[in-house]
Amino acid sequence: MIIAGVGKLAALFAAIIIFFASALATPAAAGKRDNSVRFAEEQAVDNLDPYFNNVRIGVILAHHIWDTLIYRDPNAGEYKGELATSWKWIDDRTLELELRQGVKFHNGAEFDADDVVYTFNFVSKPESKAITTQLVDWIDRVEKLDRYKVRIHTKHSFPAALEYLAATLVIHPHEYYAKVGPKGMSEKPIGTGPYRVVEHALGKYIRLVRNPDYFTGGPKAQPTIDKVEVRFIPDRQTQLAEVLSGGADFIKNVPVDQARQARAAPHLQVISAEIMRYAFMQFDTLDNTPAPMLRDVRVRQAVMHAIDRDAMVKSIVGEGSRVLHVPCFPTQFGCIDEGAPHFAYDPAKAKRLLADAGFPDGFAVDLYAYRDRDQVEAMIGYLRAVGIRANLRFLQYAAFDTAVRGGKAPIAVWTWGSFSINDVSAGVSNFHKGQADDVNRDGEVRKLLERGDAALDPEVRKSAYAKALALITERAYVLPLYSIPVYYVATKDLVFNAYADEIPRFWEMSWK
Amino acid sequence: MLAYTLKRIGLAALVAIAVSAVAFLLLRASGDVAVALAGEGASAESVEAIRQAYRLDRPLALQYFEWVGKTLRGDFGESLYFKTDVLALVADKMPTTAWLALFSLVFALAISLPLGIVAALYPNSLIDRLCLALAVLGQALPNFFFALVLIMVFAVGFHLLPVSGSESWENFVLPSVALGYYVAPPFMRLIRTGMIEVMASDYIRTARAKGLSGASIVLKHALRNALVPVVALAAVQLGLLLGGSVVIETVFALDGLGYLAYQSISHLDLPVTQAVVTLLSFIYVGLTLAADLVNAWLDPRIRIG
Numbered sequence: 001m002i003i004a005g006v007g008k009l010a011a012l013f014a015a016i017i018i019f020f021a022s023a024l025a026t027p028a029a030a031g032k033r034d035n036s037v038r039f040a041e042e043q044a045v046d047n048l049d050p051y052f053n054n055v056r057i058g059v060i061l062a063h064h065i066w067d068t069l070i071y072r073d074p075n076a077g078e079y080k081g082e083l084a085t086s087w088k089w090i091d092d093r094t095l096e097l098e099l100r101q102g103v104k105f106h107n108g109a110e111f112d113a114d115d116v117v118y119t120f121n122f123v124s125k126p127e128s129k130a131i132t133t134q135l136v137d138w139i140d141r142v143e144k145l146d147r148y149k150v151r152i153h154t155k156h157s158f159p160a161a162l163e164y165l166a167a168t169l170v171i172h173p174h175e176y177y178a179k180v181g182p183k184g185m186s187e188k189p190i191g192t193g194p195y196r197v198v199e200h201a202l203g204k205y206i207r208l209v210r211n212p213d214y215f216t217g218g219p220k221a222q223p224t225i226d227k228v229e230v231r232f233i234p235d236r237q238t239q240l241a242e243v244l245s246g247g248a249d250f251i252k253n254v255p256v257d258q259a260r261q262a263r264a265a266p267h268l269q270v271i272s273a274e275i276m277r278y279a280f281m282q283f284d285t286l287d288n289t290p291a292p293m294l295r296d297v298r299v300r301q302a303v304m305h306a307i308d309r310d311a312m313v314k315s316i317v318g319e320g321s322r323v324l325h326v327p328c329f330p331t332q333f334g335c336i337d338e339g340a341p342h343f344a345y346d347p348a349k350a351k352r353l354l355a356d357a358g359f360p361d362g363f364a365v366d367l368y369a370y371r372d373r374d375q376v377e378a379m380i381g382y383l384r385a386v387g388i389r390a391n392l393r394f395l396q397y398a399a400f401d402t403a404v405r406g407g408k409a410p411i412a413v414w415t416w417g418s419f420s421i422n423d424v425s426a427g428v429s430n431f432h433k434g435q436a437d438d439v440n441r442d443g444e445v446r447k448l449l450e451r452g453d454a455a456l457d458p459e460v461r462k463s464a465y466a467k468a469l470a471l472i473t474e475r476a477y478v479l480p481l482y483s484i485p486v487y488y489v490a491t492k493d494l495v496f497n498a499y500a501d502e503i504p505r506f507w508e509m510s511w512k
Numbered sequence: 513m514l515a516y517t518l519k520r521i522g523l524a525a526l527v528a529i530a531v532s533a534v535a536f537l538l539l540r541a542s543g544d545v546a547v548a549l550a551g552e553g554a555s556a557e558s559v560e561a562i563r564q565a566y567r568l569d570r571p572l573a574l575q576y577f578e579w580v581g582k583t584l585r586g587d588f589g590e591s592l593y594f595k596t597d598v599l600a601l602v603a604d605k606m607p608t609t610a611w612l613a614l615f616s617l618v619f620a621l622a623i624s625l626p627l628g629i630v631a632a633l634y635p636n637s638l639i640d641r642l643c644l645a646l647a648v649l650g651q652a653l654p655n656f657f658f659a660l661v662l663i664m665v666f667a668v669g670f671h672l673l674p675v676s677g678s679e680s681w682e683n684f685v686l687p688s689v690a691l692g693y694y695v696a697p698p699f700m701r702l703i704r705t706g707m708i709e710v711m712a713s714d715y716i717r718t719a720r721a722k723g724l725s726g727a728s729i730v731l732k733h734a735l736r737n738a739l740v741p742v743v744a745l746a747a748v749q750l751g752l753l754l755g756g757s758v759v760i761e762t763v764f765a766l767d768g769l770g771y772l773a774y775q776s777i778s779h780l781d782l783p784v785t786q787a788v789v790t791l792l793s794f795i796y797v798g799l800t801l802a803a804d805l806v807n808a809w810l811d812p813r814i815r816i817g
Binding site for chain 2: 046129183186203232234238241396405416417419436
């Protein structure tokens, strides 16, 4: 809010003080000195229990304090066993898993099937009020076969189960969790993960230390960084100031223009990495749409041709981002580009299409968005050039989504992270299967997506998704825009990798 | 005096109640709370589940009166976002904001007193114009901008002070300067005006005739009278400081009431926002009431109006 307006000015100041900072003094290398990493994060977490929060830091900490049954290797893309060692589908609704032996929780309790059974059965019950129910509501119940074997029964055929199990479905110690519940788990988290919480000052900071008894043989490396301190600093300029002055070692989601300025600081490194989040423009084509002209496919196609996505990606979105031709992230299972038409930037064609549809002088329409205002304003500029006078309604996410679901947003610019789940069922299926956010309600697309979501045979799934994506793009329900990059600014001597799932892995980091 | 006092207290109470009701309505109008709680990307079913769980589907009037009833008994409810008792949360954050407001006020007075006095002693001179310029700059600069400049010069550039956080007294220096500078100008102007008036009065001429030194006249005799309206203004400016703290605390990551207000508004955390707005409005109304009463006590003409 307040930050948006001062962005450009701040970039200028960043340039000035970077000169200051590098010329006057070398910042304290506290992080390197005591083998710790100080990470500044924007949004504080309310409840540390991963089933009861939906903020990015919650996802990050989930993987550090706890473990999941399955781990998806971000490099190879394959599934590796974490708390489970092997798994197989018994039938289309039953997944059987063998569990790892010899794993201990931070409080000394031994990990076994009871923990899996209790955790999943608890969080999938509606009464537990788990925050992101989509992540667990596919689970019907979990059954213990013996001390290190469980069966997960799904409510319906759910091929993406492995992907979801590798997400943030962490395993809690059953005795402790039964005793203290989510609130107690947030105050004193106990998991099996490579880091333990030593201090949690709500809204201020969280301090982690290395777990020296972290089990070996798992996909996560034994951590070398001793301590991790997560500090909550809401203002992005302040975060940058902290990194520049040596008060923090690692920040992410740095605005593009400031990240580019930070490259000039000799003691910092700037890395940009594409993440799974992608942007797209959605058109409301229902009977009660506030902009009836959008029901004409030519009008929608005109919008698709009017925006120069390549130019936007090159200049304002950031390094690492790429133009997308279908509304999904390329590594997601089922995200198939072939067969879908590509809409090239062609404003002359856009104007012709509008004229054919009966709008030679264009028309006025409301455009809803909730983030990346500069990008949205660029899009509005392109639309204006072909005669479409888009009136920007920039809202907070909650108000934006309420407007979309209430049929008030004729054009809505979304970004979608798919909860970092690498399967199209967590992505495009959310918007075209008749749910509240589906403002097209195309029966044919819906059937195809339902087939893709339910079939266990990967080839059947791929073919269904390919057809659905091609139809969505042909019928111009959605204008796929581009993938979103994230900029990381860190102290130069910190060795780290940036991954598409936006999860910094402190257990892998080290100091040079 | 008593009648006046009672009337003012009654009005103050009405204002506070009106503020709490308006805040209540505006918050609900700004977005669907269940959607905000469920978070980005939540399905309609998740949102509905949350709506039911937190009983957000009841009529507004019912929710408001239930809230009033509970508040009068000291129960401010539970934070939807932090899942802790609201009163405990507010009590935890209050000291940081109180210290920030106090230090800012002290800083504001520390710069406005000398500036005001000097400007008054040499009215319409270059010094007066300079003091005025400084005062105007304080009011014109957005305080978050000034805050960032302070961070960049003193914390990043010269490493004299920490950038953010609330661990020690050092963390309060820059925020107090940023916030204090913002409320100093009215003090400066008031002191200047008051001093000019007082310095022209008879008893000061008498003091000069008696042969008292300049410093003694200014500081012991004149200032004391010029400061009277300043005390009343301080009460009001304290209220302004509490409001300005929202931005300053966010920029400096100070974990106080202002930052809590910012977070709770972004998350549509109704119980907390409601509590913070109500509390701050009560404090502000109380302070302006105190200022009114002080003025009325000093100047009986006000009591009749």
